[in-house]
Amino acid sequence: MNFASDNVTGVAPEILAAIAAANDGAAPPYGADAITARLERRFAELFEHEVAVFPVATGTAANALALAALTPPWGAIYCHQEAHIATDECGAPEFFTAGAKLVPLPGDDGKLVPATLDAAITGAGSVHQVQPAALSITQQTEAGTFYRADEIAALAEVARRHCLALHMDGARFANAVAGLGCTPAAITWRAGIDALSFGATKNGALAAEAVLFFDPAKARDFALRRKRGGHLLSKQRFLAAQLEAYLDGDLWLRHASRANGCAARLAKGLAVLPGARLVHPAEGNEVFIELTEPAIARLAAAGFGFYRWGEGPRLRLVTAFDTREADVDAFIRVASGDEAVA
């Protein structure tokens, strides 16, 4: 009954089993193991493209290390003003890039549009200003919405024109792929993405993300950055095993579909309540909704976990791979005032 975040969840049984299965005697450390080797090939097949794969344990590490590989210390990184990298990582991108500048930009429903980006890019060639270096977008966005492939391509066109590298924070990438019904390639390298933070933790892994580079040249030195950042695990096979199990049998997409479905059900059920208003389209596994204060009070009293979000009686509700429809329905019932289920 916890809709506070997808990071309150535990580990999917398949992934726990894969960790146990990987625990089979000695194995070379630091990613020289067989599972890591398989994983790189697996990602290449999934993305239909050569890809350099770097497993790490946290999303903040994935984002900050990826941006550091794409941006010089004097670079500007353009992003949405609500981007996780700008608001929730305690300056990790600034730390790993040795002081690059994040340029926060506005955009409806958590998404940037080309004109906004284009207008914001300044200073190229002037020693007095930080130099345009990278664009980072989030897929699924922080507003629970998706960029369509053509929307990404349009941003990439602007980025290319200004020689920006293009990063995608994919902490909830699975939700976007599942929700859009597209291939992973369609919304990444085919649309112009250079590097992807491929998330698994929020969608059922214990602690596993992967930084993917579609252009190996951009990955140059990444292994050194990762080690230097303390993000190279000695027993890396257990990271790789999580990711392998995550991809096996499309577990990642089944998880995401379930989470998305629960969010859609939640949004549908809540949006019709008196005084309710969806703040953003609920495309993925997050619902941003305005409810009445009495409804919020009932939900809190009933023991549901959730966050108030921004000003006024607004909530962010997050579903996950293990959300039960019964809990969704209970939430709606309590919000509606029909009953107060504990």
Add this chain to the structure above:
Amino acid sequence: MNFASDNVTGVAPEILAAIAAANDGAAPPYGADAITARLERRFAELFEHEVAVFPVATGTAANALALAALTPPWGAIYCHQEAHIATDECGAPEFFTAGAKLVPLPGDDGKLVPATLDAAITGAGSVHQVQPAALSITQQTEAGTFYRADEIAALAEVARRHCLALHMDGARFANAVAGLGCTPAAITWRAGIDALSFGATKNGALAAEAVLFFDPAKARDFALRRKRGGHLLSKQRFLAAQLEAYLDGDLWLRHASRANGCAARLAKGLAVLPGARLVHPAEGNEVFIELTEPAIARLAAAGFGFYRWGEGPRLRLVTAFDTREADVDAFIRVASGDEAVA
């Protein structure tokens, strides 16, 4: 049959079971869970002292973050010239401290002595030189030896006189406690240690270390540093669960005793071979030994894993919590030329 390193091992069954047990529904993320809360109390009891506990996933992160909390960017960190922080972390301490300088010092058997440290400390008060800031020692040392409590206290006396903070890299701390038969307190805060990188990964955990500060004031801002470094796990309960199981029923000391015992057996059996010579006393779970080239060739042919170390026919052999005496004996037999066991 792999004596290359203790990081080629897998996970102890008790620790894997603890991870599975922690996978029990939703839990607050980022260390606000119940297991993390228990863990801090547990460490306080173990060390007989108030202690701030920060779990992280790698030893490099533990060391670099701890040093960054103890050292300004213009600080000098004194350490043994073979210290892991100086030779094997790709400059992570320099990265996390924003450019502090490691001052490598010589010392027999991997250990520093007070006179060497005292003579090396210079520059205090001069703006032209980096400022003496911290001493970092390794316990068990990189040479497989131990600092006795009074040896640490003698170094701490020099450190205090020069206002140095005192860090211990305890990636193999368990081996030292088990081997010395002392309390954890005796070789840490009672001897003058301010911060300890408490290792578990090399001794049976999946990926779990903890940074401990015995003076909470030194831990100020550490939580921010950890997050900013990408080292705060969202599902931190699974880190905490590993550490809890590691301490439960003295698993950590039983593991370390077994590894130490195997190393002693190995050292004893090899040292008497013709042409063999122990390079350092084999006090913990590492044996540094000179063998003959034919012996080394036989061992390689038999499929044993090990590293050549430094110049000449020298090996580093590492035992671990899961090393079998039969493998130790087989290694000795092959080295002796009695038989070549595959």
Add this chain to the structure above:
Amino acid sequence: MNFASDNVTGVAPEILAAIAAANDGAAPPYGADAITARLERRFAELFEHEVAVFPVATGTAANALALAALTPPWGAIYCHQEAHIATDECGAPEFFTAGAKLVPLPGDDGKLVPATLDAAITGAGSVHQVQPAALSITQQTEAGTFYRADEIAALAEVARRHCLALHMDGARFANAVAGLGCTPAAITWRAGIDALSFGATKNGALAAEAVLFFDPAKARDFALRRKRGGHLLSKQRFLAAQLEAYLDGDLWLRHASRANGCAARLAKGLAVLPGARLVHPAEGNEVFIELTEPAIARLAAAGFGFYRWGEGPRLRLVTAFDTREADVDAFIRVASGDEAVA
């Protein structure tokens, strides 16, 4: 006839003479000279307060070093969105602070107001967000306006409530003191300023600024930061001599008054032209004005130096200590179309 910037000027004769006078045999290097010693006392008298004085050669160094002394790497520095530190220093504050985050805020006429600041300060105590650390304001602002003492005090009240240190970028501090007719103390420490970048270069020095700390505790380690940043001059007496001559006989205020007077004359003469509109009040030595495109074309053809500023037919015109009234009048005449003086 150059109104492009006050940094196109040369050196005032008095300051050049002081450099020559300081060239008198050997002197201790690195600020241990007699002139530097005098200078600290001189600043203390001028500001009616104990003050730590650190001469440096550039304004960017002064600002970035001062901010680094006030802000941890995970700190947020609030500033106006047109602040020099945010837009014209190529990320120097991020570099010297090891990755702090500048938070740009809007405000009319280059000035922040308390409510804007108060609303922007978030995240204190959360490890996920950078921590409120400092406020930096510019006096004379980048819009050519002044903060009154009570306006600074009102900002300082907000800053204190949120435990922010308060920095003033005083690249054109002289213009503000001269224009407001106040004491230096009134708009610095008496109003709550902790550290001041005291500029001289734009107002007649060759290359000389000073970082002043009104609380010596905030200056701790500053000497090390300056040296480490390469900003400690060996022959520092020549920096100190510039600053001493700058203060002698109120040269700095006479210079600033003349520049301010020329700007006022320029603003007055231009504002009445058809199609002209002052963009900001011309309080100091800068005039931001909208003219007609034909007028701008005439000025360019006549060889006047100036910058277009922002969108549309807007200019920034800067006067300096050596601006001649005749040039001001010529500029106005050409803008008015009366004649095109070469």
Add this chain to the structure above:
Amino acid sequence: MNFASDNVTGVAPEILAAIAAANDGAAPPYGADAITARLERRFAELFEHEVAVFPVATGTAANALALAALTPPWGAIYCHQEAHIATDECGAPEFFTAGAKLVPLPGDDGKLVPATLDAAITGAGSVHQVQPAALSITQQTEAGTFYRADEIAALAEVARRHCLALHMDGARFANAVAGLGCTPAAITWRAGIDALSFGATKNGALAAEAVLFFDPAKARDFALRRKRGGHLLSKQRFLAAQLEAYLDGDLWLRHASRANGCAARLAKGLAVLPGARLVHPAEGNEVFIELTEPAIARLAAAGFGFYRWGEGPRLRLVTAFDTREADVDAFIRVASGDEAVA
């Protein structure tokens, strides 16, 4: 009568005159002036090679910025253990490189030899170790000696083999060129140097050094680094004017020859005294000599400025462009005990 350092000197009259001459009305700021333009051509002629020229105000800035351009944050910079960059810049190279590691190496008379360098270079290709990146040598060395062209070429051969960039700290470059009687090219790019910190301050400038890159590709981004480090002077013409005057009519070589001559005279006169012993050959403008304690006491009593250097009764004596032979002779007389001249 001050032999403490060449940085206790003032400014040569020719250079002061050049500053005054440059003070001729308005000029474009930030290096867009005519003198800076001339300077780049002048250096190209002097070095018989295309060269990118970046004036800065301090030697520490020149060295640290140059090394940052040649070394990634995870790079190793090999240098002599007495190198100024390693011992006297408060970690500026670590700061500007974002945490590279200086590897101090031994060598007689302040000079590295190829075998020492070759043996020290390790770790290439391993993510666990910092990566070999640059060699920095000092010419004139910190021991007052010179590298011959063939000695530099031999070091460069090792450097090239290991893909190291090659930096020369030329704070006293003039003394080496004058003393060796070679061309500037012979001991720089012709011998394999990539970047040179060309010093002028110690040899008669007010505050002026230049970073020279012989391969423009290595200078890429340098202008951004300089600005971001606060080392781009707005009135750069006054830096350029110093350097131009320094080169004009071989002023730099005449200065250096005089200083070298005085040092040779000093060394010759002192070396024959009872109990005296030259510690290093006095090739340039520094004399490292062991005297008797009574001699040292007499010199101090007579008011001579000098530094004791290292252990025992050793002195470092530095001559400069303005040292008078009469003072040299007086020093020798006092040291010899003939008389105690005030």
